[in-house]
Amino acid sequence: MAQLDLLSTSRGPDVTRLALIGVGLIVFVALAAAPFWAGRADLRLLMEALSFLALAQMWNLLAGYTGLISVGQQAYVGLGGYLFFALAMFAGIPVLWAIPLAAIAAGIIAIPTGWIAFRLQGAYFAIGTWVIAEVFRLIAAQFPALGGGSGISLPVALARSIAETRGGREMVMYYIAFVLAAGAVLAVWLLLRSRWGLALTAIRDSEPAAASLGVNIRRVKFFVYVGTAMGTALTGAFIFLQKLRITPEAAFSVTEWSTFVIFIVVIGGLGTIEGPIIGVILFFLLRDLAADLGTWYLIGLGALAIAVMLIDRRGIWGAFRARGLPTLFVTQRTLK
Amino acid sequence: MPILELNSVSKRYGALTVTDDVSFSLEEGATLGIIGPNRGGKSTLFNLIGGTDRVNEGAVLFQGRDVTRTGAADRCHAGIARSFQIPHPFVGMTVFENLLVADAFGTTERHAREDRCRNILDQTGLLPKANRPAGSLTLLERKRLELARALATDPKLLLLDEIAGGLTEGECKSLVETIKSIRDRGVSIIWIEHIVHALTAVVERLIVIDYGKVIADGAPADVMALPVVKEIYLGIDLDEQAA
Ligand SMILES: Nc1ncnc2c1ncn2[C@@H]1O[C@H](COP(=O)(O)OP(=O)(O)OP(=O)(O)O)[C@@H](O)[C@H]1O
Numbered sequence: 001m002a003q004l005d006l007l008s009t010s011r012g013p014d015v016t017r018l019a020l021i022g023v024g025l026i027v028f029v030a031l032a033a034a035p036f037w038a039g040r041a042d043l044r045l046l047m048e049a050l051s052f053l054a055l056a057q058m059w060n061l062l063a064g065y066t067g068l069i070s071v072g073q074q075a076y077v078g079l080g081g082y083l084f085f086a087l088a089m090f091a092g093i094p095v096l097w098a099i100p101l102a103a104i105a106a107g108i109i110a111i112p113t114g115w116i117a118f119r120l121q122g123a124y125f126a127i128g129t130w131v132i133a134e135v136f137r138l139i140a141a142q143f144p145a146l147g148g149g150s151g152i153s154l155p156v157a158l159a160r161s162i163a164e165t166r167g168g169r170e171m172v173m174y175y176i177a178f179v180l181a182a183g184a185v186l187a188v189w190l191l192l193r194s195r196w197g198l199a200l201t202a203i204r205d206s207e208p209a210a211a212s213l214g215v216n217i218r219r220v221k222f223f224v225y226v227g228t229a230m231g232t233a234l235t236g237a238f239i240f241l242q243k244l245r246i247t248p249e250a251a252f253s254v255t256e257w258s259t260f261v262i263f264i265v266v267i268g269g270l271g272t273i274e275g276p277i278i279g280v281i282l283f284f285l286l287r288d289l290a291a292d293l294g295t296w297y298l299i300g301l302g303a304l305a306i307a308v309m310l311i312d313r314r315g316i317w318g319a320f321r322a323r324g325l326p327t328l329f330v331t332q333r334t335l336k
Numbered sequence: 337m338p339i340l341e342l343n344s345v346s347k348r349y350g351a352l353t354v355t356d357d358v359s360f361s362l363e364e365g366a367t368l369g370i371i372g373p374n375r376g377g378k379s380t381l382f383n384l385i386g387g388t389d390r391v392n393e394g395a396v397l398f399q400g401r402d403v404t405r406t407g408a409a410d411r412c413h414a415g416i417a418r419s420f421q422i423p424h425p426f427v428g429m430t431v432f433e434n435l436l437v438a439d440a441f442g443t444t445e446r447h448a449r450e451d452r453c454r455n456i457l458d459q460t461g462l463l464p465k466a467n468r469p470a471g472s473l474t475l476l477e478r479k480r481l482e483l484a485r486a487l488a489t490d491p492k493l494l495l496l497d498e499i500a501g502g503l504t505e506g507e508c509k510s511l512v513e514t515i516k517s518i519r520d521r522g523v524s525i526i527w528i529e530h531i532v533h534a535l536t537a538v539v540e541r542l543i544v545i546d547y548g549k550v551i552a553d554g555a556p557a558d559v560m561a562l563p564v565v566k567e568i569y570l571g572i573d574l575d576e577q578a579a
């Protein structure tokens with residue numbers, strides 16, 4: 001850390017920032033070209049990481065800015081997945097159209113759901129979101145056409161409709177994942193730079209002050225809740241297209257879609273755009289290293305999250321920021 | 337028509353009655369000072385007027401309109417602005433951005449107006465810090481930011497909660513001048529302050545609150561001369577302090 005301080009003061013934050021932008025661009029270009037250099041297994045891993053990045057950006061927007069701590073975002077991952085399967089299989093909608101349509105439908109369902117969840121405050125809200133997700137899981141198991149409790153596979157013909165060859169399909173899938181992740185980062189960034197961003201950051205820093213200065217907190221929170229539900233469902237639809245199979249357990253998994261996502265955001269840095277990116281990289285590195293450890297891996301992850309919160313609640317990115325590292329995604333408005 | 341009216345307002349936290357049947361009204365353009373012992377319920381009154389907290393009984397009227405059930409944001413839009421005794425800066429934003437929030441959401445104008453923010457920052461002495469993170473401000477600067485943000489919402493009624501504490505004599509004088517100039521623009525002001533001579537330099541009326549009750553209300557000199565008030569402000573002589 002001390003070294004970092006030296007770096008930023010002796011060479012000036014501009015140089016550090018340029019270096020940061022350089023690294024960011026290299027990573028972006030490398031990811032954009034991944035199908036041309038990565039092997040099949042690596043590509044799958046990257047796809048998964050990119051999906052998690054999109055989910056993490058959504059959860060971070062919800063929890064990191066509006067303070068709505070949800071442990072039930074799997075409700076929308078699962079809803080997105082199931083709606084996608086239903087739309088593609090029974091409504092005959094082309095696969096690539098069914099993904100955004102599933103997200104829109106999930107957004108519509110999020111309106112009454114949010115209305116119920118918003119009756120609850122703080123910890124009750126968190127528990128409420130989890131209960132809602134469980135209810136969704138139980139409902140999903142009630143449709144025999146969608147495989148009931150044991151789940152259903154996407155017909156081969158539908159998967160084929162994306163591209164004839166396996167290589168072609170993987171290429172298309174990868175670019176969907178890439179656009180989802182890049183789109184999530186960009187959307188959050190643009191949102192934070194807009195008028196809404198002022199309100200979100202104000203709410204994050206002090207709700208009473210934000211309200212007293214005219215920010216309609218409930219409206220902003222509700223908007224963000226529905227928006228992140230759609231982003232989460234969009235990602236969920238893609239995840240289950242890629243898996244080609246959906247079951248209630250996998251679709252509404254609290255471990256996979258809440259616990260892991262929350263770890264990623266908390267470790268990387270809550271309330272920052274860069275935090276979830278750092279978190280995803282770390283999460284997948286650790287998972288790779290600890291592949292054989294099973295449950296111990298989960299325990300280790302929990303311990304790491306607790307350690308981060310004890311050492312610096314702002315997470316890894318927040319800690320670097322506090323020591324003078326410039327931001328990559330600038331949202332600041334300057335008075336000239 | 338009075339700009340603000342409180343009708344038998346009461347507020348309880350559990351068994352503790354913090355505001356006890358308070359009634360008063362304030363004329364448009366008037367200035368009112370509030371004093372009283374610590375924990376007497378002064379700041380709570382601001383929470384009830386500003387809408388960050390709700391009354392248990394009674395009614396709050398702003399410009400004749402009942403706002404008792406209105407949220408803080410809508411009261412801000414109606415023209416009520418307040419400073420928090422313990423400053424609530426948006427620490428993750430710059431000082432300028434703090435004002436932008438007030439400008440963009442507290443007024444009917446939907447586009448940020450840089451020049452307006454610049455003027456207010458200049459008036460409150462924060463211009464040199466405009467692009468600094470609000471989290472890096474000292475306590476005194478944070479208090480000035482409270483005032484600046486409140487002004488940026490274009491208020492009709494300004495509620496100031498102990499913004500003079502900790503200032504040097506010179507700083508206090510310039511703060512008094514600033515508040516006078518706000519008053520002279522026609523803004524109604526309620527100011528809670530322990531530094532009585534600063535208060536009496538601006539306000540034309542004084543209310544004393546103790547245990548949630550209004551125990552005195554009138555012209556500053558008369559109020560300060562009351563035995564109950566002298567008892568509370570033991571040893572503080574208004575004339576001596578002003579000298
Ligand atoms: N949200 C709350 N919950 C519980 N008690 C509260 C709350 N807000 C205020 N109180 C209590 O109400 C009483 C009055 O507090 P208040 O801040 O209104 O007093 P004050 O007159 O502004 O005091 P000071 O001069 O110290 O600023 C105190 O005993 C305080 O502990």
Ligand SMILES: [Mg+2]
Nearest residue numbers: 378379380421
């Ligand atoms: Mg107080």
